[in-house]
Amino acid sequence: MLNLQKHSDICPANRVSQIKEYYFSKKLKEVADMNAKGLDVISLGIGSPDRPPHIRTIDALCEDSRKEDAHGYQPYIGIPALREAFSDWYKRWYGVELNPKTEIQPLIGSKEGILHISLAFLNPGDGVLVPNPGYPTYTSVSKLAEAHIINYELTEKNGWLPDFEAIEKNDLSNVKLMWVNYPHMPTGTPASINLFERLVAFGKKHNIIIINDNPYSFILNEKPLSILSVSGAKDICIEMNSMSKAHNMPGWRIGMLASNPQFVEWILRVKSNIDSGTFRPMQKAAVIALSSGP
Numbered sequence: 001m002l003n004l005q006k007h008s009d010i011c012p013a014n015r016v017s018q019i020k021e022y023y024f025s026k027k028l029k030e031v032a033d034m035n036a037k038g039l040d041v042i043s044l045g046i047g048s049p050d051r052p053p054h055i056r057t058i059d060a061l062c063e064d065s066r067k068e069d070a071h072g073y074q075p076y077i078g079i080p081a082l083r084e085a086f087s088d089w090y091k092r093w094y095g096v097e098l099n100p101k102t103e104i105q106p107l108i109g110s111k112e113g114i115l116h117i118s119l120a121f122l123n124p125g126d127g128v129l130v131p132n133p134g135y136p137t138y139t140s141v142s143k144l145a146e147a148h149i150i151n152y153e154l155t156e157k158n159g160w161l162p163d164f165e166a167i168e169k170n171d172l173s174n175v176k177l178m179w180v181n182y183p184h185m186p187t188g189t190p191a192s193i194n195l196f197e198r199l200v201a202f203g204k205k206h207n208i209i210i211i212n213d214n215p216y217s218f219i220l221n222e223k224p225l226s227i228l229s230v231s232g233a234k235d236i237c238i239e240m241n242s243m244s245k246a247h248n249m250p251g252w253r254i255g256m257l258a259s260n261p262q263f264v265e266w267i268l269r270v271k272s273n274i275d276s277g278t279f280r281p282m283q284k285a286a287v288i289a290l291s292s293g294p
Contacts, residue, residue, distance in 0.1 A: 018143040022136070047185075049248040057247070057289040064281035074277035077268065078106030082283045085290040086241075086256050093218075094226035102261035103234070105268060106283070108275055110215060110240040110255035111137055113267075116274070117211060117238060117257070118145040118177070120267045127175035129167065133186055135213065138179040150175065160189040164202055172206045180227075183216040191217065196227040203236040209263075215242035215255075234260045238267075247289045254278065254286045 011017075027043075034041045052058065064070050077083070083100035090096045098104050107113040114137050122128065124146035130138045132151040142149050152167045154160045162180070180199060182191035196212075203210040210227065217224035227237050238259040244250035257267065 015144050015146060019140050022140065024136075047245065048250045049245060051248045053248050053252075053285075053289055054292045056292055057249070057285045060288040061281050061285035064284045070280050072280075074280050074283065076272040076275075076277055078104075078278065079280065079283050081287050082106055085287040086258075089290045090226065090228075090258065093224050094229055096226050096228045096258075098228075098258050099261070103258055103264060105257050105264050105271070106278065107240070107255040107257060107271070108278055109244070109253035110213065110242040110257070112253075112275070113240045113255060113257050114138065114141045114179075114213075115144070116267050116271045117240075118142060118147070119270045120263075121176050121209060122147045125174070126177075127172070129175060129178035129208070131162070131179060131181065131184075134179065135181055135185055147176075148174070154184070154187070160184055160187040161195060162199070164198065167202075172208065175206065175208050177209050177211060178203065179211055179213065181213040181216075182225075183214075183219065183221065185216060190221065191225040191227075193225065193230070196225065196230045196233070199227065200230045200233045200237060204232070208236075209238060210236060211238045211240065213240050215240075215245050217241075218246040228258060238263055243286060243289060247286075249286075249289065252282055252286070254282060 031041050031043050080100070083104045083106065086104050086106070087098045087100040090098050107116070118128075118141050122142070122145045126147050127150055128138075128142045128145075128147045129150050129152050130142060131154050133154060139149060150170055152162055154162070178199075182189065182195060184190075191214075199210050199212075202208070212227040214226065217226070226239055227233050228239050230237075238257055240255060240257045242255040243252065244255070257264070259267075
């Protein structure tokens with residue numbers, strides 16, 4: 001008779017013991033439970049727009065979904081029309097030229113991109129600069145990648161901006177990545193060209209890849225900015241963007257990253273081994289959305 005191990009004798013990977021269930025995952029379950037009990041909860045948690053996408057976007061999704069050839073696997077790099085639409089969008093709103101064939105990678109949401117980037121660049125023990133306060137996923141994914149997290153403090157006294165002198169007091173010799181997020185969540189601090197120029201210079205000085213997570217650039221902001229508009233930024237920077245906030249499409253999980261061709265190719269090696277692409281009608285609808293507004 002087989003001597004089967006009890007579940008209590010089985011341990012998860014070390015990386016699992018270093019993280020907890022995602023903060024907003026727990027909070028959403030709590031809110032759902034409270035609503036089920038008849039409470040009318042106003043959730044101030046995860047930032048999910050309460051308006052639908054443009055009607056043309058929804059129509060495009062429905063139209064392509066009815067086609068017989070729409071339901072197969074899709075290219076890992078996204079359909080050409082989506083990459084071209086992201087390229088046009090960046091040129092129109094940010095003034096940034098991106099080669100749609102080599103400098104853009106569509107994502108199943110920019111949150112997933114944090115994992116792809118981390119796995120593409122981090123070896124266990126490599127350093128990562130993570131803002132505090134900041135998006136919790138920067139920390140949890142860095143732990144999953146078994147990286148060494150170095151928090152850099154953002155303070156009201158310093159305008160919620162990085163204190164480069166304080167950061168440089170750390171040993172940066174083994175730091176590979178620096179996560180930044182401007183416009184900033186949760187403080188709302190806007191981006192500026194001066195800040196982006198300083199970040200690019202800092203990254204080049206220390207050979208640290210700067211990743212700007214940029215989903216909020218259109219929120220209460222008449223002049224959206226991209227770190228890639230700084231001269232030489234593509235050499236050392238990656239920018240992620242998302243259709244969740246700008247186009248009221250959070251549940252669609254459509255985002256992108258942009259950088260130099262080598263960085264994009266390395267990230268694709270990881271991504272193509274994790275997912276199998278985005279449903280084509282969603283990609284085609286995203287093309288319409290990108291042409292309809294921000």
